[in-house]
Structures are given as structure tokens and as C-alpha cells.
Amino acid sequence: MSRYDCDLHCHTVRSDGNDTPRELIDNAAKIGMKVIAITDHDIQPPSVVKVGNEEIPIKKYAFDKGIELVLGYEFSCDTYVDDVHILGYKLDWSNKLVEDEVRRERESKVDAYRKLCDVLTENGIHVDYENSILRYTDEEDNVRYRKPEDVQRKHIFEFIAKTGYAPSxxxxxxxxxxxxxxxxxxxxxxxxxxxxxxxxCGGTVVLAHPFLIDDVVKYPDGKTLTRENYINQLIEHGLDGIEACYTYSKTSYKGSFSNKEIENYIKEHYGDRVKFFTGGSDYHDDGKKNVKNPRCIGEAGITYEEFNTIRDYFI
Known part of the structure; x- marks a missing residue:
């Protein structure tokens, strides 16, 4: 597998990843990455890592491991359109606008994911919110507990697969x-x-995995938009960049294009309309949960030379 020096889309246990922030940095350092980004869903990035009894600024910890760390936030957007995710980098993380949005997102998840488990169970897919999602068994058969605000949809999907209702x-x-x-x-x-x-909040705006947006976006009121028109509206509203290099083949992408074909299309189609292109693996360390063919750090991204041309948008 070819590997890029810079991976600008990675997740930790702070959302639906399986590495702690420290493990993510350590794993990236082991394979010689130069730049990685923590972009957890709907939560500010961590500011420190704990080593023994000491708390170390997370960027210093990464630097000492040879990693330049970018801090980001993946916003799950648009209630009626699946997988519109917007990456925000270089924000003022203490800004009240960010804190209020994190709080709102947390509250929306608690109610919706409990209801999702009830609806699945009513339709023959038995998912016990209390005993299968909040209280769960990890891959080593240890019983663990989540807070309601820490539940992600992916945790529910993983349980559905684990219990045989779906292959993955x-x-x-x-x-x-x-x-x-x-x-x-x-x-x-x-x-x-x-x-x-x-x-x-002083940040940089990047559209994540654009081809996970449906070809035709359909709203409850009957309104429709093509993916292209949807993205055009985002560009006109101030999008800085688009994630061009991405691991579509390891996601829920429903189309027939290869990762490279999508990357080439995005660069050719939007090259004169956004400031830059990024890339990222959307790493979750799913291998810890025995997921076949998991996404790996750096298998999608950009080169260090490319990063240096856009560094000021991220650091």
C-alpha cells in the first residue's frame, strides 16, 4: 500500500475511533508520518495527553514523536442529506459558538440514537440501547460503559454487524x-x-468525502438537488477546500468509480473554484474491532510538499 506523508482526517475514541489521541500519534509515528490531523465528530480536539501522572500539551507530545499535529473538527451537517461532513481546522476552540454547537450536537444525538435503537428493535433488529450500546463488551470480552452523549451511530452499526444482522x-x-x-x-x-x-471562529473550511453525498439529494418537501449543485452552493458560501484523496472503497460509497477516478474528477472539476485540495484516510483503527480491510493511517492524504503550500490554513 502506498502511503502519504500527511493524513488530514483521523478519528479517536473522543468520537467513533478506537485509538486514544496518544495512541493515534504513537501509531502515526511508528510508520513515519509527518503530519496528521485529529478530526473527531462534533467535538473540539484534545489539548493535552496524559503520560503517567503528567499532562503534556498534545502538539508538543506529537512534535517530540516527529509528528506535526493539526487539530480539527468534523461537523455532521444537514439533517436530510446523508454524509455531508464539513471539516473545520484552526478554529478558536474556546469560542462560545463552538462550545454551544458541541452542546447542541450532544443533545441531539442522545435522543435520536435511543430512538433509533427502539425503531430497529420494533422492526426485528434487536438493539438494546441500555445493555448493548451504553453497556457493551469490547473485543477482549471486557464489559465497558458509555455515557449517552458518547454514543455514535457507528457504535449501533457495529453492534448490528456483530450480532449478524448485516455483514459489516x-x-x-x-x-x-x-x-x-x-x-x-x-x-x-x-x-x-x-x-x-x-x-x-477564524478557521479553515474543507468539504470531506464529497462523493459520499448522494448523486441526487432529496428533501422531504420534494425539493431535489444534484450532488454537483449541492457542492456548488457550498463553494459559493465560502468553502476553502475539498478533500479529494479519500478511502471511498472502504466506506459506504455506493458508486462505481475508483478512489483515483474520484480524486481526478474533483481536481479537474473544482480546481479553479476552491483554494486547495486535501486528503485523508478517515482512520478509525477499526482493526481493533476485527473489521476486515480497515482504513490505515496515511493510505489517503497529501504529500508533505503539498501540505507546505497550504500550511497556513491548518497550523
Missing amino acids: WKDAKIMVRDNPKLNVRRKKINSFDAIDLIKN
Whole structure:
């Protein structure tokens, strides 16, 4: 597998990843990465890591390991459109706008994911919110507990796969997404509002994995938009960049294009309309959960030379 020096889209246990922030940095250092970004869903990035009894600034910890660390936030956007995710980098993380959005997202998840488990169970896919999602067994058969605000949809999809209702979490996601009876939606931030929030907090706005947005976006009122028109609206509203290099083949992408074909299309189609392109693996360390063919740090990204041309947008 070819590997890029810079991976600008990675997750930790702070959302739905399986590495702690420290483990992510350590794993990236072991394979010689130069730049990685922590971009957890709907939560500010960590500022420190704990080593023994000492708390070390996370960027210093990464630097000492030979890693330049970028801090980001992945906004889940648009209630009625699946997988519109906007990455915000270089924000003022203590800004009240960010803190209020984190609080709102947390509250929306608690109610929606409990209801999703009830709806799945009513339709023959038995998911006990209290005893299978909040209280769960890890891959080493240890009993662990999550707070309601820490539950992610992916945790539910992983349980569906683990109990045999779907071959994998990706299949579970598609099964729920494409069935109106099952697809309980939580209230997400409007994509334009997410762009405004990031800009108002001094940040950089990047559209993540654009081809995970459906070819045709359909709203409950009958309105439709093509993916291209949807992205055009985001660009016009202030998008800085687009994630061009991405691990579509290891996600719920429903199309037939290869990762490289998508990357080439995005660069050719939007090259004169955004300031830059990024890349990222969307690493979660799913290998810890015995996921076949998991995403790996750096298998999608950009070169260090490319990063240096856009460094000021991220550091």
C-alpha cells in the first residue's frame, strides 16, 4: 500500500475511533508520518495527553514523536442529506459558538440514537440501547460503559454487524440509511451555518468525502438537488477546500468509480473554484474491532510538499 506523508482526517475514541489521541500519534509515528490531523465528530480536539501522572500539551507530545499535529473538527451537517461532513481546522476552540454547537450536537444525538435503537428493535433488529450500546463488551470480552452523549451511530452499526444482522458496519449503515422505516434522523447543523461558524471562529473550511453525498439529494418537501449543485452552493458560501484523496472503497460509497477516478474528477472539476485540495484516510483503527480491510493511517492524504503550500490554513 502506498502511503502519504500527511493524513488530514483521523478519528479517536473522543468520537467513533478506537485509538486514544496518544495512541493515534504513537501509531502515526511508528510508520513515519509527518503530519496528521485529529478530526473527531462534533467535538473540539484534545489539548493535552496524559503520560503517567503528567499532562503534556498534545502538539508538543506529537512534535517530540516527529509528528506535526493539526487539530480539527468534523461537523455532521444537514439533517436530510446523508454524509455531508464539513471539516473545520484552526478554529478558536474556546469560542462560545463552538462550545454551544458541541452542546447542541450532544443533545441531539442522545435522543435520536435511543430512538433509533427502539425503531430497529420494533422492526426485528434487536438493539438494546441500555445493555448493548451504553453497556457493551469490547473485543477482549471486557464489559465497558458509555455515557449517552458518547454514543455514535457507528457504535449501533457495529453492534448490528456483530450480532449478524448485516455483514459489516458499512452494510448496516446502508441498510438503515436506505430504509425510511429505520432511518431515524437527528437534528444536524445546516451546512451553511457550519461554514459561517468556522469562519467566525477564524478557521479553515474543507468539504470531506464529497462523493459520499448522494448523486441526487432529496428533501422531504420534494425539493431535489444534484450532488454537483449541492457542492456548488457550498463553494459559493465560502468553502476553502475539498478533500479529494479519500478511502471511498472502504466506506459506504455506493458508486462505481475508483478512489483515483474520484480524486481526478474533483481536481479537474473544482480546481479553479476552491483554494486547495486535501486528503485523508478517515482512520478509525477499526482493526481493533476485527473489521476486515480497515482504513490505515496515511493510505489517503497529501504529500508533505503539498501540505507546505497550504500550511497556513491548518497550523
